[in-house]
Amino acid sequence: MGERASSGLERSEAVRTAETAEYEGVGVGTAAVAGPVARMGQAPPEPPDVPAAGDPAEECAKALAALAAVAADLRARGTAAGGATADVLEAQAMIAEDPELADGVRSRTDAGKTAARAVHETFAVFHETFAALGDYMAGRVADLDDIAARAVAVASGVPVPGPPCREEPYVLLAADLAPADTALLDRRLVLALVTAEGGPTSHTAILARAMGIPAVVGAAGVLALTDGTPVLVDAAAGTVVAHPSTEAMEAAIARCCADAAAAALTGPGRTSDGTPVKLLANIGGPEDVPAALVSGAEGVGLFRTEFLYLDTDEPPTFDAQVKIYKEVFDAFGEDTRVVVRTLDAGADKPLPFVRLGEEPNPALGVRGLRAFRAFGGRNEAILRTQLLAIREAAGTSAPEVWVMAPMVDEVTEAEWFCELAAACGLDVAGGRVGIMVETPASALTAGAILAGRTGFASIGTNDLTQYTMAADRVLGAVGALQDPWHPAVLQLIGAAGSAGAAAGKPLGVCGEAAADPLLACVLVGLGVRSLSMAPSAIAEVRAALAARSLEDCTAMAARAAGSATAWDARKAALRS
Template sequence: MTTGVAVVLQGVGVGRRAAVGPVARVQPVPAVPGDAPLVVGGEVLTGERAQEVVSRAFADVSAALAGQSRRATGTVKDVLAATAQMADDRALRSQVLTRVGAGEPVVAAVDGVVETFATMFTQAGGYLAERVTDLRSVRDRVVAAAMGLPAPGVPELTEPSVVVATDLAPADTAALDLDKVLAIVTELGGPTGHTAIIAGQLGLPCLVRVHGVTDLADGTRVAVDAASGLVTVDPDDALVAELDRRAAAERALESDTDAGATADGHTVQLLANIGTAADAVRVAGTAAEGVGLFRTEVLFLEATAEPTVAEQSAAYAAALAALPGRKVVVRTLDAGADKPLAFATQPDEENPALGVRGYRLVRTNADLVEHQLEALAQAQRSTGQAPWVMAPMIATADEARDFARRARAHGIERVGVMVEVPSAALRAAEILAEVDFVSLGTNDLAQYTMATDRLRGELADLLDPWQPAVLDLVAATARAGTQLGKPVGVCGESAADPVFALVLVGLGVTSLSMSSGALPAVRFAVRSHTLERCRELAAGALAAASAQAARDVVVDGLDPDVRAALGV
């Protein structure tokens, strides 16, 4: 048994899960000046000797990536194999060696050649353009190897581990070997950033804003508790046993696979959030009643050019086919702000969160929207399954009307929009008159209501969906849906909180969408209360003067046995 006082690091938790395991740190891209000398054993190397080091660096990087590829599976295997081939490219290597032999510093030589190739690939378009990401990854790895620095990026995991990083790009998160990831902990980021969202989507415990976590050595055993927001270094047996007990309680809740409903039979659809067709396959094996949010931009995180209609259609059809007979809500491309895409993001926007993002792309690139709608229509025809299709960042009824017109012209049967800016919530009735349904994105709704960047983790308290102003806007939207008899869903991370879910049901929300791992607790909470009790809890939350007071009044109103089961 571990003795002494445990070191505990505080952060912001995402979800309720916990894990115990060794730390595996993600190494940053080496920050080496272009004119840095190549020093080996205290000696500055140039000419042929520098060429030998660089040549060995290319060979070592290629061999390491090829070895990782052989041991990996699925998408990770393919990505690693492509990057290994790039590191073994003769033209790339020979041009770098020529410049180094002529006396150019190693980093400058690598950067110069890589940028030349990157420009050529981008101009060529198609497959070559898509390999620019691989090319830059080779650059980072070769520079690190030549300069004697740790290889950047997610390390190869040889055992189930807690991945620790300063920050983690969504593309890196999506490419993790899930069989060996116990949890994700970052020093930066925010609880509603997309790395946290994808981690939740993958069912992984996640903590952000954990100051000092990157100082932990690889292999350090830690307990990660998303519910409390704590990382405990060298946890004792008592804490490990408590986390095991909680995990067992969560597994017990998974035995209930009935459709979502309150104690008195009021239907509440319980859905899952996904980002890829592979996610849809995973959801198919759960008790989720379908998908409430298919984040289509996740498919294109590394693309340097717009995917073709055929490529998009195949991805959408695969997701629909994985969930026959189940509801699938697809969000059209939500590019911009914290989700920049090379082929969609506007250059030099001073404030991209308030700029051309989401459906506003129709103002600058209408074809992008039209192509996606055509791809979705093709997937609908090929599978015989009709997706519910919604547009993000709708601010006015006119925008909702325009999107509905475009979608229906392509043959989309069910058309909706996201409510994630205050103007849309305040005019929800007018917007709902134009479409078939709406879905509240509480992450962005909180950001825009509270004028708080969702990536600023130090302002997490302002991004709390329990904030009275945010609750008022959710209530206004749900009320409009009830009056018009149209569905109002919630697909923000707040739906995964079983306590907040009761408030949403009480306000009139008809469906809740979340990471699949959160479904059992939410199903239990909803099933343990009547609709009238949910309404009473919602009224109490709306009357509260602060976010903390709103949550407290609801938690205090729960039956003690329910509180114990939910761990609140």
Template sequence: MSAPALSAALTGIGVGRGSAVAPVAFVRPAPPVPAAEVAVEGDTARLEAAFAFVAAALHERAARAEGDLAAVLSATALMAGDTALTAEAVSRVRNGTGPATAVAEAVAGFATMFEAAGGYLAERVTDLHSVRDRVIAHLLGAPEPGLALTERSVVAAEDLSPADTATLDLELVAGIVTELGGPTGHTAIIAGQLGIPCLVRVAGVLDLRPGTTVAIDAAAGTVTVEPDEALVAMLEERAARDTAIAGDTAPGGTSDGRPVPLLANIGTPADIDRAIAAHAEGVGLFRTEVLFLEATEPPTVDDQATVYADAVARLGERKLVVRTLDAGADKPLAFATQPDEENPALGVRGYRLARTLPDLVDTQLAALGSTATPGTWVMAPMVATPAEARDFASRARAAGATTVGVMIEVPAAALRAESILREVDFVSLGTNDLAQYTMATDRLRGELADLLDPWQPAVLELVAATARAGRALDKPVGVCGESAADPVMALVLVGMGVTSLSMSPGSLAAVRFALRSHSSARCEEIAAAALAQDDAAAARAAALALTSTAFREGLGL
């Protein structure tokens, strides 16, 4: 394929609304596996040492990272230390296969199994390949995949694993562009957490020459090669407007005074500092997986309580919504091996762990109960029925939690939201998983990203049904999926009756501006217009058409 012409625009899926203009730099690829490689004496020991080296290096990087990046690095380190993967590669070496070839073949087999399983395991294939590349590089004495930046650059890659991200000097990363991936994959989530402009699913980006100047615009979903002065000026002007908008630090709310708390999604207590700096009013989603993914044994009550107390202390009087462990057979824990499942995405995950590992659930609730304050809310993921909601509420309240809720991310729960809300104090919509389960579409399948669009009418209907249930019972209904980060979608959600919005800290300013630019009545009109459409693009267009001119001009929409 020939390189794009000057001023050509490549298209993809943007994460957030950031932009950047900088030369493009490519992540160093993995070294090739030697042809006709055969095993020699000592290769099994070298192979085992290589896996151990990579696992230790990833654990070290995880210890230096924060939030989602720390979580996925820890999980990748556990993957590198997986005895089954090492044993498979060693077995091949003992049968005469060269060590690098053995690693490639063993990983290929595991990747096939992960892809067949779907869900979270399918998302981990990129990380599995990262382990492969690092082990092979160590075996061959070659530099590990990555990129040493010398100037501020747009980083481009086929895909970017957490380990790749951890090697980057983030001060020099102007943006990230990948040819693969999806808007809810690891690269997108980490870029959102770090406030880095990002585009995924950009076909043709790998055909550019290193050093080529590009303008990336996440809001428009474009990568423009050799941008002209007019485009650069437009992006600079929009960035200046965004900076001005970020100066509004008042609590979230509509123009007629309806309060809508704007909260942040975090992965560790350390993320709270970044959220407060972005003027978050609290935390709407504290993912607690990091503590568990880094552990080789179940964390004790005291271990967990220390982490939760740290989060409470950093937030002060601000709200903290903690999601209990969202893991299971599809998010393997070193100390909680589940039986093999044919479809882990539909298996024992989230609160369903109470069926097989009740002590794990009760220990976490005891830790949360011991540190609970009036501003601490506790919720369970993957609840599908009122009975499950009732069981969780009973366990949580017995442990000392005072405000108890559940996630709505299964269509069955959205359809029975009123019955579920009778059992708990609040619910929070996880729109990423809700879209996945509603549209029967794996979040990894970037080519199906249009089906995962939160503007899909079926997804909007389920959100609206949940919000109606909350209004009927006068109970809070929040959204902590990243759809809340879309300023236009935020207006729709509030118009439906959603009472709080939680997102990556970098999205708060634009959403605050969106709400302040519209009344409650106008939000309701915008929501009704979106719900009346038959496809995602029409729903967003109908909503945008009813927004104020000042809003569209302010955000450059």
């Protein structure tokens, strides 16, 4: 980390000629790096609407070849990157191959449009359609625009937009970054990512965290910087400083070196005064377990079971579920915990066999636990089979297996889930059946919920922030509001934390917020006693906690929750 922080220092000193300017955004990671700016290549201009000089069939073939080339390139990038990135890019490649796109291109080239213009106009129609659908599809508009820009560039015979070609380390600057651009960045050259748009749950933020590249996203005004401008990117502070002073750079670099030494710590998570804080991993299936084990995770805080149910017209069988669950459980030993989230259906995860009916606003509709209680319980058998499979798989496994239901809002829902879990043989009396706190309602009534049979609660900060701020978590236009640092969100977490302490029942966090080392300390100060995150974030979170006492965390939390804005909350938490 020390080497990464110092790269570009000499160059920055040599070209400092302008006044220092500071831009504020959302930081990803804790590193600070210095280096020259290199801007992302721009999308091609809109093709002129002029009649094609060539034969319509030739123009059509050129346009379709461009779409095929883009799909192939996206798949190749995904194969090279692997993991979650491969899934994202596969989804983009499938869009490029959509038959409706091909039909739109044919009709327009038949009408005399050029290949590039036909591609542009066809994607424009898709853009409007996606934007009008709301929720998940509206959140994919940025991905659609990226595919369109690539296809238009290929059809026009101009360079495809993307990262610059550089032989020396640089800070990549862009309005936003598409997954395809982020996937194959050369980590030896890209010191940091800086974007003017996006938020803490944007693709850029998620992929930067997974790749271990420090980033500042949503830094308004930063596009005023020109190529070669020396900058100091401080992910921990969420700032980008142009023409920084030598003193500022040295202070940031010194802090990073100290953080790097602290990150070498191993063992269970705890504060400097010994308060235990379990550090757990978020996983989607057996393929994610090795990374969790290597990171030193004390178990799993969020086992997303949706992957078993996707891309199929029928729910997985009891035996198929037992096999997968047992494979995950058996990978962990005694004194560890695996928390399984039951199927989170609905909203942006529709399933053909979970019949929910038509909904004008799925994010506020029948999703999570509601999907199995609504409509007279017609979907309840799916959840019952899952609970029985979890019980069977947990029977001879070493770790403690806990189960929690998503999207629970009130006592009656929590009690219904506990009753069903008990009927399926799960350990309700032992406190191993709980709920997710994802709405203001469940945060504010957590005291009543935890006073009953519910054994624990885990806060999903992504959804809690979405519902608190009335800002769709996948809609880029409101990405700046999707910030778990907002004092309203912190106050709700604090209310749940107080309820957990009063009931003597554990409270955890399993959203993206847990991966932010500074925010992790604030969460502990609000009463959270377990943090579940991407395995790659565990070392930095462990180090951040080890550097602060519980009293420090509590003071940080009070300052942050009492602030006016998310940005003020970050600044307040940093203040000693």
